[in-house]
């Protein structure tokens with residue numbers, strides 16, 4: 650069965666890309682054909698005639714299916730700013746239909762498509778729609794990356810509520826330790842486990858080298 654996951658996070662910079670790449674690596678190690686997708690990327694360098702975003706490069710490095718860049722990353726903007734503002738500056742309206750078509754292309758090439766959102770779950774994409782609408786349009790189960798630092802419980806529970814309010818299934822959540830010095834990490838994890846019904850897929854510690862292969866050792870992908 651063709652399927653995929655939508656990776657969201659409690660914020661930007663919480664480890665969505667690292668965890669998405671680790672999940673891709675996990676699926677690939679389990680013998681699945683897997684590809685990453687970054688529907689909307691803000692922040693890119695012009696290299697060899699193409700606009701390349703760092704997240705896209707990382708997702709591609711973990712994948713075992715080579716897919717066209719236009720499908721992996723249908724929207725790319727140079728400045729690292731809010732996507733709907735970047736789009737507006739570029740005179741473009743982000744279309745969910747175009748992203749759906751690119752996803753369908755990827756789903757033809759792979760068994761699993763791991764889609765990384767941008768920022769958090771309610772980041773706007775255009776005047777009317779946001780990242781949550783995109784997850785709903787794609788009809789994918791969501792995996793929430795919780796960046797473990799002070800304030801994360803509130804952000805995690807707000808995000809879970811938003812996911813549920815869109816009628817989406819939460820396939821699980823991953824704790825990513827962004828603050829290695831976080832006091833009472835275990836107590837915070839216990840609180841999240843108690844309040845989030847979906848499975849805790851793993852806790853990734855602060856790694857010396859943020860390598861997706863290493864991060865994958867701490868995850869149980871929902872295979």
Ligand SMILES: Nc1ncnc2c1ncn2[C@@H]1O[C@H](COP(=O)(O)OP(=O)(O)O)[C@@H](O)[C@H]1O
Pocket residue numbers: 658660661662663664665666667668704825826827853854855856857858859
């Ligand atoms: N567990 C970790 N250990 C070490 N570095 C991490 C870890 N998680 C994330 N990072 C680093 O933090 C930064 C933000 O992570 P990233 O996956 O790009 O977040 P997001 O995709 O949510 O913006 C990156 O430089 C990444 O390498």
Ligand SMILES: [Mg+2]
Pocket residue numbers: 665666667704765
């Ligand atoms: Mg990212």
